[in-house]
Amino acid sequence: MADFICDRTFKAQDFTKTRLKRAEYENCRFEGCDFSDGFLDNQHFMECTFLECNLSNANVVNTIFKEVRFEHCKMMGLKFETCNALFIDFGFLDCTLNYSSFYGLTLKGLRMVDSKLIGADFTDCNLTQSQFVRCNLENALFQNTNLSQADVSTSTNMNIDPERNVLSNCTFSMENLPGLLAKYKIKVVS
Template sequence: MNLPLIDSQNFNHQDYTKNRLPKAEYSYCSFTNCNFEHSDISNTIFLECEFHDCNFSNANLKHVTFNDVIFTSCKLVGVNFKDCNDFLMAFSFKDCNLSLSSFSEMTINKTLFSSCNMHQVDFSFTEAKSCQFIKCDLKKALFDNTNLEQSDLSTAFNFDIDPSSNHLKSALFSKDNLFGLLRTFNIKVK
């Protein structure tokens, strides 16, 4: 599919719930205070784009390409990232709300999550090697057969990760958050 190219444009205060984002390849674009909630942005390509203060909650991301994309202070509640195009997928999240979203059965190696609210995020059967979860709230996040090798969870909190059903080789934890690894075994630490 040949999409029109939109390069180096700034989009501010757009409501894509009413006027659909045109299907295109967006390169080096910036989106600020845009509303994509419940909107259909399927089959769109974003290359080296930035999203600031945008709402993607429950958006349809079927076959969307995110390559080197930065989300800052965005609301991405209930987003199924598994629907995205995984070819050259690369993104990072800073100060975002990703609650109830899913990265299940994906490869998201080296992804940065910084100061994100990630309540009930599904990471089951996900390859998440060398990811950084910096100051992230992982309350009730699902880790089942997740590969977290060499990932940094040293400042993450409220997580429950069963070491017997996940891959944690060389993952980094702090002594302050070890309880999240032991809770499954009903071990108490004082």
Template sequence: MKLILDNTFEKNNYTSLSLETGEYDSCVFEACIFSKTNLSKSTFINCEFINCNFESPLLSSTSFKEVAFKECTLIGMQFEYCNDFLFEVSFDNCVLQVCSFFKMNLKNSKFNNSKIIDVDFTSCNLYAVIFDSCDLSKSIFANTNLEKTDFSTALYFSIDPENNKLAKTKFSNDNLSGLLKKYDLDII
């Protein structure tokens, strides 16, 4: 596998192409487009994706290790097809829509000031994950480990306490209604 070290990729359009399979270490991708791009079997270590657009890229056996997504739009990303060994990602000021982390280990991950719309977290390990100022509209939490997860500044989530593992999970008084939606209560 080819090693690509400390490179910056700017304004590249990889639509319907394959990114060169390799190990990208300490690389920066800025204002790039990854629409239906084949990222399979590539490894990204300590990389940053800044202001990039992703739409349904192929992620079979893709590795993300200490990867930061900043100001990116990610639509239809199926992270469950990634290599889960040392999988570590963070999202800052991003839009994630119709993505899936099914059965992924996201322990200690950070989501900051992001719109996380219609994202599947079913059977995930979200132990000590921080959702800081995130919109979680229509996102799915089912059979999910939410121990020590911080939802204190999150908005619009719906979590069934009977169908998820909650212990020391953080909520604020203002967003507790997200735990009661299934009961169709009027909370004033």
């Protein structure tokens, strides 16, 4: 049985060589910690906040992220599809998620704000009612993705094929139009 750790703050700790103790973390804060290329597999994070942490390329196999917030974090190359998908519930504010993968996840109501998602993979995701607020979606992959009732109207650099994704009641701006028509090689001018 894993330990239970509640209401603790971890500041500026380096978990790249010594792994975070395997436990269930509830209502904990991780501030300025380095988990890059480290092991966060089989951990349980509930109602936790990661602030200004580096989680790039961390192993998150079977990890539970339930009601977790990531703020101002570097999270490049994470394979979120290896997490425990049953309890997955998180949000991102001003995070760098370049080349991270959310392949096949159900992330209804996901909220990403002011984040970089360059080359991120959302193939086969259910992103119903999600919000991408002022995000950079350059080269992000949307294939067989359900974006019903999602809002991407303030995001930039997207390329989403309307024939290969579900877009019913998805909100776009006029500035998003070239990214929806890119495959047709149509030029949109204002």
